[in-house]
Amino acid sequence: MVATMTNPLRVGLRQERVIAPQCLVIFGASGDLTHRKLVPALFELFKQRRLPSEFALLGCARRPWSDEEFRGKMAEALASTIEDDPQAWDQFVGKLFYEPVDLQQPDDVVRLGGRLEQIDQQCATRGNRTFYLSVSPKFYGSGCRSLADAGLLKDPKRSRVVIEKPFGRDYGSAQALNRVVQACGQENQIFRIDHYLGKETVQNIMVLRFANTIFEPIWNRNYISSVQITAAETVGVEERAGYYESAGALRDMVQNHLTQMLAITAMEPPGRFDPEAIRNEKAKVLQAARLADELEPWNCCIRGQYGPGGSAESPLAGYRHEPGVDPNSTTETYVAMKLFIDNWRWQGVPFYVRTGKRLAKRTSEVVLTFREAPVHLFDAATGGPTANQLILRIQPDEGAEFRFEVKSPGSGMRSRPIDMEFSYDESFGEPSDEGYVRLLADAMLSDPTLFTRSDEVEAAWRLYTPLLELIEDSPWQLPVHPYESRTWGPAAADALLAKDGLLWRRP
Amino acid sequence: MSPQLTLQTPLELAPAEVPHYLEQLWSPEQQGSMGTGANTFCLLIWQPAWAEQQLIRSGRLSGPITGQQSAPLIAAGRQAVLDADLPLSTTPLDGAVVKAVADLEGQANAEDLRGQYIDPALSALMPRRLITLAPTIDAAQPLETLVAAYCPLPEEGGGTAACGDVVVLRGGHGALHQGLSILDPLLPESMPAWVWWNGCIDEAPELMQRLTSAPRRLIIDTALGDPRQCLELLRHRVESGQAVNDLNWLRLRSWRETLAMVFDPPQRRDALSHITRLDIDVEGHHPAQGLLLAAWIADRLGWTLLSTAAVENGTTAQFKRSDGTEVRFQLMAVPVAQPNVHAGQMVGLRLIAEPENGQGVCVILCAESGGCMRLEGGGMANLELHEEVVPVQHDTPEMDVARLLGGGHDSTNPLLAAAAPLAARLLG
Structure with a gap:
């Protein structure tokens, strides 16, 4: 449902935190992420009047653009958004600047320092800076070092670095990268971004669990029989083949987004709503997580790769026929796996995690399946009683539903499942902000709650180390199962759950 | 949590010595033993009690x-x-x-610790300086000036606490006036300064004027003092662009939030364009809070005030919606057996919407602490009813002040700025 108008009584009730005057510096400003996500998010913050008037955005990349060229490129990329509010864009665009910078060239970084001082004078940004590394991951370490060597990170209260995913390629490289960035600045200056944490619905998992007394008492092994976490995409690799070929679904989605959803779903209640208290609990639960069979990971993990599909009218190419993809590629576009969390709350409860491209439907959700009633007193209309399920819909159609048994109308005492629904759209009628809107604001506010701390990143990589080693050393033991585009993945993934007498939920 | 006492036993100094003493206290040589001086804000409190x-x-x-x-x-x-x-x-x-x-007899004495208690809600914000003006009921009492340093208890796992100091000026009215000359050097321009007028708004207008000159930000409570003067002061500050915030307005937050929640589901929003009647009940004869709420609703919904009139136990007014339709407003004082500590707190609200071609809607919000019988009575049988209970706030004034100071809002709340002039006009 689309809201017909904004709730006028809601306007201004939220007490937004105030972002201090500052300059946001984006490295990799000529890249896709800048015009697709970052500048739209900043423009949205500007329209919501959440950016201070003393704000500047300095785009940096190797291309020799001028301020005007950069502004023109951004206007072109955001044309459809600007159409809705051209006056706001006219005000915003004056805050955009550009400086050609190669982070590997010390002279460039020194010149950047001078330009920043000039912007401080021009825009009253007071030397307060957020550096966003939207560059190739191989430059994260050296980029941080260049900034530190130029003295741009020396004031921990007035300089921050935001680092995009992936943070490392495995446990060892993540540790090494952490060492480098921590040598350049304090941990509270480093913001490792995972845009899933910026989603209202992911944050709502914490509110649902810790602001209601009805869920937490049953949120454990005594009442929950299994948990499924799904992030399904209908799109293929699109224009990201270069990156995706070296990453695959495990590094692109599972190690970060799905693992963060797992951590928030499974963490213990923090003592207070405080960045460190929350991140402590997330790190602890990730440290307690393990693959269901670490010695023989092929028993608990399925890899897949999409093949051709679609209809005769609109055929879809298989992954190996996508532009930029090796025709013999063994990169996985689908992963399903089973995990356990070895702690008091979750001992013995399987967590099934899956993600894939070109699946039947775009959806992200967390499904908690409860144990069956100990005695079945009633006949079930559908054959057998359906286990209660709590489904947390992350996207799209954000909301939650609870499935439980009721009496089927009519004579007799037969039960049937029904769904009790909560929808963000129907309840609030306001579209929630893009994850980047929230996260960019939080980074500029120096609030690390929704960013990943070094020990969380390392714990997440360590969790998948047996799989990564197996793929590296003996990939034939973890074969890539082909699946038809726009289906729900390879049959082997269904078999993974069938062994436990379960089925994947069909969203 | 009980309030924290100051770290040091307050030192009594001659007024003229206070600025120099505090300058020395935070000099680099002294900071080693004291921790760092907080670079945050100063709060001046008028505390008559x-x-x-x-x-x-x-x-x-x-x-x-x-x-x-x-x-x-x-x-x-x-x-x-x-x-x-x-x-x-x-x-x-x-x-x-x-x-x-x-008028009662008695000469019992008690220690006067005003300004020496620091509520945890305030100390958590690490103010650099808390200055309390503590007038005594003995108008002839000479001026006493007390100074002490304090450090908030360090947060769990936190670093060095940033410390501050407290200054208390105590004495009869005349003596206090003499001591005011030391205030300017104690409120450095490099730090934002707030003045919390924790007393009746009309009890010392000249003093208030003197203490709250720009750029100092003023915090008042429009539940204290004559309602007309309270709302006029708000209006004046807003219209002259001087920062002001109101604890009475802040206490309305659960009412504003609950009313907004009723209209969050998109299917209910249409009713907001068809409101024909607004009724508000408040405790006792202090209409400021109820008028501020009515003014907020009118401003948000784009109503224009046509006329207003005082009636027995209340106020009535007519607004015009943007489509030209008239909206009737009535505010009534409701007698209560055990009133809230703050005068004129909200008891209930009723909104009636009557679309020309649709189901009429009645929304009733009712305070958790009381009944809404007047608002619930009669004439609504054909209306779709939404009734909500508004939770009672148990926050102390110190907690509300801390909420204001901690919110980083150093200017007037824009919703209050829009509502205050209209609320003043509603009182006629």
């Missing part, structure tokens, strides 16, 4: 004098209402209570 002083003097309450709204103080105030045969809806710290108790 007349009711507390009179209740203690007359032996109806035991000391010390703290300036805090403690449970024993409120209980003693309620008892005084009964003993003085005041109307039952008189609030326990009302000026009428002060006046009635002032």
Whole structure:
């Protein structure tokens, strides 16, 4: 449902935190992420009047653009958004600047320092800076070092670095990268971004669990029989083949987004709503997580790769026929796996995690399946009683539903499942902000709650180390199962759950 | 949590010595033993605590004098209402209570600790300087100037606490005026300064004027003092662009939030364009809070004020919606047996929407602490009814002030700025 108008009584009730005057510096400003996500998010913050008037955005990349060229490129990329509010864009665009910078060239970084001082004078940004590394991951370490060597990170209260995913390629490289960035600045200056944490619905998992007394008492092994976490995409690799070929679904989605959803779903209640208290609990639960069979990971993990599909009218190419993809590629576009969390709350409860491209439907959700009633007193209309399920819909159609048994109308005492629904759209009628809107604001506010701390990143990589080693050393033991585009993945993934007498939920 | 006392025993100094002493206290040589001086903000508090002083003097309450709204103080105030045969809806710290108790005999003494208690809600914000002006009921009492340093308890796992200091100026009205000359050097321009007028708005207008010149930000409570003067002061500050915030407005937040929640589901929003009637009930005869809420609704929904009139126990007004339709408004004072400590708090609200071609809607919000029988009565059988209970706020004034200071809002809340002039006009 689309809201017909904004709730006028809601306007201004939220007490937004105030972002201090500052300059946001984006490295990799000529890249896709800048015009697709970052500048739209900043423009949205500007329209919501959440950016201070003393704000500047300095785009940096190797291309020799001028301020005007950069502004023109951004206007072109955001044309459809600007159409809705051209006056706001006219005000915003004056805050955009550009400086050609190669982070590997010390002279460039020194010149950047001078330009920043000039912007401080021009825009009253007071030397307060957020550096966003939207560059190739191989430059994260050296980029941080260049900034530190130029003295741009020396004031921990007035300089921050935001680092995009992936943070490392495995446990060892993540540790090494952490060492480098921590040598350049304090941990509270480093913001490792995972845009899933910026989603209202992911944050709502914490509110649902810790602001209601009805869920937490049953949120454990005594009442929950299994948990499924799904992030399904209908799109293929699109224009990201270069990156995706070296990453695959495990590094692109599972190690970060799905693992963060797992951590928030499974963490213990923090003592207070405080960045460190929350991140402590997330790190602890990730440290307690393990693959269901670490010695023989092929028993608990399925890899897949999409093949051709679609209809005769609109055929879809298989992954190996996508532009930029090796025709013999063994990169996985689908992963399903089973995990356990070895702690008091979750001992013995399987967590099934899956993600894939070109699946039947775009959806992200967390499904908690409860144990069956100990005695079945009633006949079930559908054959057998359906286990209660709590489904947390992350996207799209954000909301939650609870499935439980009721009496089927009519004579007799037969039960049937029904769904009790909560929808963000129907309840609030306001579209929630893009994850980047929230996260960019939080980074500029120096609030690390929704960013990943070094020990969380390392714990997440360590969790998948047996799989990564197996793929590296003996990939034939973890074969890539082909699946038809726009289906729900390879049959082997269904078999993974069938062994436990379960089925994947069909969203 | 009980308030924290200062770290040092307060030192009594001659007024002229205070600025120099504090300058020395935070000099680099001294900071090693004290921790760092917080680079945050200064808060100047006008803290008369007349009711507390009179209740203690007359032996109806035991000391010390703290300036805090403690449970024993409120209980003693309620008892005084009964003993003085005041109307039952008189609030326990009302000026009428002060006046009635002032006529009673008694010369009980108690230690005066005003300004030396630091509420944890405030100390958590690490103010650099808290200055308390503590007028005494003995108008002839000479000026005493007390100074002390304090450090908030370090947060768990936190670093070095940033410390601050407290300054107390205590004495009769005349003596206090003499001491005001030391205030300017104690409020450096490099730090934002707030003035919390924790007393009746109309009790010392010249002093208030002197203390709150720009760029100092003012915090008042429009539940304290004559409603007309309270709302006029708000209007004046807003229209002259001087920062002001109101604790009485802040206490409306659960009402504003609950009303907004009712209209969050998109299918209900259409009703907002068809409102024909707004009724508000408040406790006793202090309409400021109810008028601020009505003004907020009118401003948000784009209504224009046509006329207003005083009626017995209330106010009526006519607004015009943007489509030209008239909206009738009525605010009524409702007698209550045990009033809130703040005068004129909201009891209930009723909105009636009557679309020309659709189902009429009635929304009733009712305070958790009382009944809404007047608003629930009659004439709504054909309307779709949404009734919500608004939770009672138990926050102390110190917690509300801390919420304001911690919110980083150093200017007037824009919703209050829009509502205050209209609320003043509603009172006619």
